[in-house]
Amino acid sequence: MTPKEVIFTAFDFHKPPRIPVALFGGGMFTMYNTGNSFKSLAEDAKGMADMIISFSKRSFSDIVYVGSGYNNFHASALGGKIRYREIGAPDLEEPLVNTESDLDKLDLERLKDNATVSAIWEATEMVSRAIGDEFVVTATAWGPFTLGAQMFGVEKMMRGTFKSPELAKKIVDFAANLNIEFYSHLADKGIIKMICLADPTASGDLISRKQFENFALPYLQKVTSWAKIKGVKVLVHICGDTSDRLDLFPKMGADCISLDHKVDIARAKSELLGKICFAGNVNPVSVLNNGTPSEVEEMTRRCIETAGLEGGFVLMPGCDIPPTVPIKNVETFVNIAREWKLN
Amino acid sequence: MATEEKRKEILEKLRNAVIHYDEDTAKEASNEALNVGLESSDAIFNGLVSGMEEVGRLFEAQEYFVPEMLMCADALYAGLDILKPHVRKMDLGVKGSVVIGTVEGDVHDIGKNIVKMMFDVAGFTIYDLGRDVPLDKFVEEQMKTDSDLVCLSAMMTTTMGGMKKVIDNLKAKNPNIKIMIGGAPVSQDIAEKWGADGYAKDASNALKDAINLVSSLKKLKDEAEAKKVAK
Numbered sequence: 001m002t003p004k005e006v007i008f009t010a011f012d013f014h015k016p017p018r019i020p021v022a023l024f025g026g027g028m029f030t031m032y033n034t035g036n037s038f039k040s041l042a043e044d045a046k047g048m049a050d051m052i053i054s055f056s057k058r059s060f061s062d063i064v065y066v067g068s069g070y071n072n073f074h075a076s077a078l079g080g081k082i083r084y085r086e087i088g089a090p091d092l093e094e095p096l097v098n099t100e101s102d103l104d105k106l107d108l109e110r111l112k113d114n115a116t117v118s119a120i121w122e123a124t125e126m127v128s129r130a131i132g133d134e135f136v137v138t139a140t141a142w143g144p145f146t147l148g149a150q151m152f153g154v155e156k157m158m159r160g161t162f163k164s165p166e167l168a169k170k171i172v173d174f175a176a177n178l179n180i181e182f183y184s185h186l187a188d189k190g191i192i193k194m195i196c197l198a199d200p201t202a203s204g205d206l207i208s209r210k211q212f213e214n215f216a217l218p219y220l221q222k223v224t225s226w227a228k229i230k231g232v233k234v235l236v237h238i239c240g241d242t243s244d245r246l247d248l249f250p251k252m253g254a255d256c257i258s259l260d261h262k263v264d265i266a267r268a269k270s271e272l273l274g275k276i277c278f279a280g281n282v283n284p285v286s287v288l289n290n291g292t293p294s295e296v297e298e299m300t301r302r303c304i305e306t307a308g309l310e311g312g313f314v315l316m317p318g319c320d321i322p323p324t325v326p327i328k329n330v331e332t333f334v335n336i337a338r339e340w341k342l343n
Numbered sequence: 344m345a346t347e348e349k350r351k352e353i354l355e356k357l358r359n360a361v362i363h364y365d366e367d368t369a370k371e372a373s374n375e376a377l378n379v380g381l382e383s384s385d386a387i388f389n390g391l392v393s394g395m396e397e398v399g400r401l402f403e404a405q406e407y408f409v410p411e412m413l414m415c416a417d418a419l420y421a422g423l424d425i426l427k428p429h430v431r432k433m434d435l436g437v438k439g440s441v442v443i444g445t446v447e448g449d450v451h452d453i454g455k456n457i458v459k460m461m462f463d464v465a466g467f468t469i470y471d472l473g474r475d476v477p478l479d480k481f482v483e484e485q486m487k488t489d490s491d492l493v494c495l496s497a498m499m500t501t502t503m504g505g506m507k508k509v510i511d512n513l514k515a516k517n518p519n520i521k522i523m524i525g526g527a528p529v530s531q532d533i534a535e536k537w538g539a540d541g542y543a544k545d546a547s548n549a550l551k552d553a554i555n556l557v558s559s560l561k562k563l564k565d566e567a568e569a570k571k572v573a574k
Contacts, residue, residue: 088448158410
């Protein structure tokens with residue numbers, strides 16, 4: 001089986017011949033290890049594609065993400081300013097929505113005029129053509145609640161869930177449309193078979209289960225319903241401790257939920273096995289970044305033994321990994337899965 | 344002077360206004376406190392802050408989350424704005440100064456702002472560098488202000504590595520400086536490994552820890568002074 005088949009077999013709750021393994025995003029890690037910067041590649045589709053294709057030869061992930069780290073361009077394309085920095089991914093200088101009328105003025109059509117967004121689309125097509133038969137090739141985007149919070153300002157979105165819930169919902173709904181607009185350009189042409197959403201602001205460390213149900217879930221569902229019609233799969237990652245809302249994840253309509261290291265993976269398995277493929281959750285900092293290869297091996301084995309022996313599971317770090325993770329540690333992590341036969 | 348019964352009633356009202364994030368009641372009860380001649384520091388600490396402590400507990404118990412916490416903070420500030428100008432002295436026994444900020448590459452500052460608010464209420468002098476702060480800036484600002492404590496926040500696994508650099512640089516320049524770190528991906532274990540003196544699990548723990556750290560620092564300074572005098 002190709003890495004792509006291994007991943008999609010797990011998505012269908014079956015047991016692939018080995019443990020599927022993927023990073024999540026990995027934009028900064030890739031830039032750091034290939035000597036590139038977000039700024040230098042921002043409008044260079046070929047450079048972006050070449051970097052991803054050559055890095056994929058090192059086989060760190062069954063899923064290959066194009067444009068990881070550029071998620072804030074989706075909102076900036078509609079009228080926000082991007083700021084580049086030496087450390088960290090580029091982000092929005094200011095929120096672009098303050099009032100309902102600001103929101104009404106935003107035009108989704110402008111997305112395609114953005115040079116970086118176009119470069120990501122083009123690069124994804126090149127990467128897909130080169131290695132799309134072997135790996136799952138996808139792009140990355142913030143999920144609706146996170147994207148909406150970026151557009152509105154995170155604190156304002158947090159307060160908005162109490163003070164102006166209707167506006168907050170309208171903004172998140174718009175963000176879901178922006179997700180769909182972004183991925184339509186890739187899904188309509190059959191360039192990708194899976195879309196990927198990261199919704200860190202919908203984390204259990206930030207909002208309650210009830211707020212998740214009201215302000216995040218319905219809009220994730222909007223995107224997954226669209227994906228279903230288009231015949232593309234959906235991978236969602238939510239950061240932080242989401243133990244109190246695991247039972248809501250199968251309702252999201254996604255094919256796989258990636259969990260943070262703060263979730264007890266045994267508990268996740270007992271709530272999710274057979275209902276939604278789940279991924280996780282080796283600690284990206286304490287273990288992958290700071291641990292020795294033998295510590296990485298121990299924690300990775302423990303994670304697989306606890307969660308992965310029955311299929312329907314993908315080994316992943318609990319979140320995106322820091323750029324400084326030692327290559328030896330990533331190799332250890334990945335090789336354990338690749339050599340772990342399931343039967 | 345207000346009767347003890349009236350005092351209790353107003354304090355309870357202030358406390359509940361914060362817990363139930365009710366800005367209007369917080370304002371109303373603060374004005375009432377002034378009208379009946381309640382000591383404003385009493386109203387602040389035994390009313391508003393006592394409410395915020397309960398909010399901290401609810402947050403820890405995962406009954407409250409960040410939106411609730413921000414709403415409660417708004418109610419707290421609504422009351423503080425009225426009461427603070429009338430405070431004669433604000434003294435919790437410890438006076439410290441603190442440099443605080445979110446490290447370079449990271450624009451997440453909600454947690455940092457909540458911690459800052461706790462310090463503010465407790466009477467610390469705060470030098471807030473904001474978010475996405477260049478790593479050297481922490482060292483510069485600490486030297487410039489001679490602050491007792493430096494607090495670093497990071498919300499992303501991809502940016503938190505900057506904390507270690509700041510800790511190393513600060514400790515190299517000033518071995519006695521106390522450093523506390525916090526943020527979603529940070530843990531006690533990482534704080535220890537990277538040489539931080541404190542780990543802020545959440546805002547109330549940050550404040551408790553800060554008071555301890557500053558007290559121990561003052562003690563060190565006093566001991567050093569005593570030695571000098573003895574010589």
